[in-house]
Amino acid sequence: MREAVLEWFGQHARELPWRSEDRSAWGVLVSEVMLQQTPVARVEPAWRAWMARWPEPADLAAASPADVLRAWDRLGYPRRALRLQECARAVVERHSGVVPDASEDLLALPGVGAYTAAAVQAFAFGRRSVVLDxxxxxxxxxxxxxxxxxxxxxxxxxxxxxxxxxxxxxxxxxxxxxxxxxxxxxxxxxxxxxxxxxxxxxxxxxxxxxxxxxxxxxxxRTQAWAGTDRQVRGRVMALLRDAIGPVPAAAVEALWPDRTQLERCVESLLADGLLARDAAADGDEPPTYRLP
DNA sequence: AACGCGGGGCT
DNA sequence: AGCCCAGCGTT
Incomplete structure (x- = not known):
């Protein structure tokens, strides 16, 4: 089985940018985080733009979270974008900006679980690991x-x-x-x-x-989409991503008719660090919202 | 072990 | 209208 699959791979492997000769370990790690539940076709252009903008962990570590979330765009599960930036900071602080190759060190990085750690070992370092996706x-x-x-x-x-x-x-x-x-x-x-x-x-x-x-x-049965908190959170994030300046509370409230659900979603986004709320200068006025 | 978490494209 | 996608962190 292994022989047949390896032979087939030699003929049919896709040329993906994170597989190129001049790829970096950090580039592989970025690709793996983006590929966590997002298909290759959508990750590829996003990865190219991302790596051109922030080629090294230190570059991403120094960016503003708002820029990171905007660059993440519609890849989905935006908490991954924050974790990837936390991961970049951890690589800089704990490993002098060099992606580690030990399982223990990789697994300690934000957003890196069993699959991603094994994938980085294999695809970035050419090491034996158990990649089970x-x-x-x-x-x-x-x-x-x-x-x-x-x-x-x-x-x-x-x-x-x-x-x-x-x-x-x-x-x-x-x-x-x-x-x-x-x-x-x-x-x-x-x-x-x-x-x-x-x-x-x-x-x-x-x-x-x-x-x-x-x-x-x-x-x-997959979880329904219409009417879920995930849909509401997605709408809020889309509004904030596309906004130039602070967004008035009324604009957020206009996104969804169910006030209770919307409030729950806004609170959860605040808790996740995906959203920031600023009180108005006049304390009696409603607050504004922006990306963190 | 089960759940929550985006978004789009394909069947 | 489902189903699926290079999963992770929390409970």
């Missing part, structure tokens, strides 16, 4: 476990399986991590897998079993 989980679920999709949340068994498949030497292991992810992203896709183009179709347990349906389908 949604793509790899799906490939292993099908090829090895013989099911349509992995369980809703990652299991210990999955991690053990993934670990057992990572090649021993650093360079091959790092390449395997990229290759197995790429197979999941391009061929072994969630919706309509292209088994006819798959290098491991011949040994795929799911295909051999006749591609049985997803057994977890009933539990997989």
């Amino acid at each position: 949604t793509n790899v989980r799906r490939v292993l679920a099908r090829a090895v476990a013989g099911v349509a999709l992995p369980a809703p949340s990652q299991t210990a068994a999955e991690l053990r399986l993934a670990e057992s498949l990572v090649p021993e030497d650093d360079a091959t292991a790092a390449r395997w991590s990229a290759a197995s992810m790429e197979l999941g992203a391009l061929v072994c896709t969630a919706r309509s897998p292209r088994c006819d183009a798959c290098p491991v179709a011949g040994l795929c347990a799911w295909r051999a079993a006749g591609r049985p349906a997803d057994e977890h389908a009933a539990r997989r």
